[in-house]
Amino acid sequence: MMTEPRLPSGTRIAGHVIVDQIGRGGFGITYRASVLETGAIVALKEYFPCDMAHRDAQGFVRPLPKAERMYQEGLRAFITEANILKALPQQAGLVRVRGAFEKFGTAYCAMDFIEGEPLSRLVQATIQRTGFIAEDLLRSFLAPICLALETVHSTNLVHRDVKPANIMISRRDQQPILIDFGAARPSGQRGSLAMFTRCYAPVELFPRAQVRSAQPLEEGPWSDIYSLSVMLYEMATRQLPPSAPDRAAAVAAGGPDPYVPLTALLAQRRLRGSYSPAFASAVDAGCALWPEARPRTVRQFAYMAGVEMGAAPPPSRRTSTGAAPSPSSAVPRTQRRPVNRQSIAMVLLMLLIAGAAVAYGVVSRQPAWVAY
Known part of the structure; x- marks a missing residue:
């Protein structure tokens, strides 16, 4: 069993190479990855329910014996929803989900990335x-x-x-x-x-x-x-x-x-x-x-x-x-109630899927709380 649940930097998977980990939750790990063919940076989310599975020495995710059914249910849901969101129409304000695939006994979703x-x-x-x-x-x-x-x-x-x-x-x-x-x-x-x-x-x-x-x-x-x-x-x-x-x-x-x-x-x-x-x-x-x-x-x-x-x-x-x-x-x-237009940012934001990864359009106003 690997002591570290995440995939190590440099791991190659389905045309991507892992750069580092950018997020982790109870049901998944999100990596920064680059596309081998183009060098583009993407976010790659891995289905990894930490309470139901472990990663072996070869990098494969193995469900625990008592959690096999729940693990497979979550895996199917992960792939289904990633594919549904990938099928959404591409337009301004809508993140581009690049694809979903299975590898290492689990599944991954690749999407455009922005910090x-x-x-x-x-x-x-x-x-x-x-x-x-x-x-x-x-x-x-x-x-x-x-x-x-x-x-x-x-x-x-x-x-x-x-x-x-x-x-x-x-x-x-x-x-x-x-x-x-x-x-x-x-x-x-x-x-x-x-x-x-x-x-x-x-x-x-x-x-x-x-x-x-x-x-x-x-x-x-x-x-x-x-x-x-x-x-x-x-x-x-x-x-x-x-x-x-x-x-x-x-x-x-x-x-x-x-x-x-x-x-x-x-x-x-x-x-x-x-x-x-x-x-x-x-x-x-x-x-x-x-x-x-x-x-x-x-x-x-x-x-x-x-x-x-x-x-x-x-x-x-x-x-x-x-x-x-x-x-x-x-x-x-x-x-309909009267609308106060002065304080509303007029954008066409539509969606982001899974992990700290987003793609977005341009608007004319910026919320005052955002200060970097």
């Missing part, structure tokens, strides 16, 4: 400097992230792990980019691997045995809206709401939902004037405990928050994992 910083790190620096995050800064990344999620949802996928650590700020053009699709899977398709982050996850992602509910708990775009809303709640208040299972347990026991609405918490802290009523109300709607109470699409959520997303992406073609969504997910014109 950046996770939003979680930049948020901490901004709060230390200014004391809180202004609404215009939240808006500046909300529109492109909603566009990214809308594109993901148009392929019938749910990201399932939206959180500050999975949003990168591109060093080149300083724009927010959604990353890490290791937990993504088709809407309504449940598996045995819990690859999401508990404090940001909606109740429907948890195993049924952990949640007592008479409500239908179906996954869909509203699941990512919950995670996005919890993230905004945390950024506005510097605290997380109670986890979804804890909230569901309190309700099942006959008590009230312990969630404190953002509107009420801002009033308690005398910060009500720092955020618009539309924005705070949208976050509260997105944080609704039960799926049916949340906005159904990210476009609906954005309009509720008074954020303009711009043009919707074209309807995606049918994929092997499910039917394409309905052609229109926008809120009817009569329901």
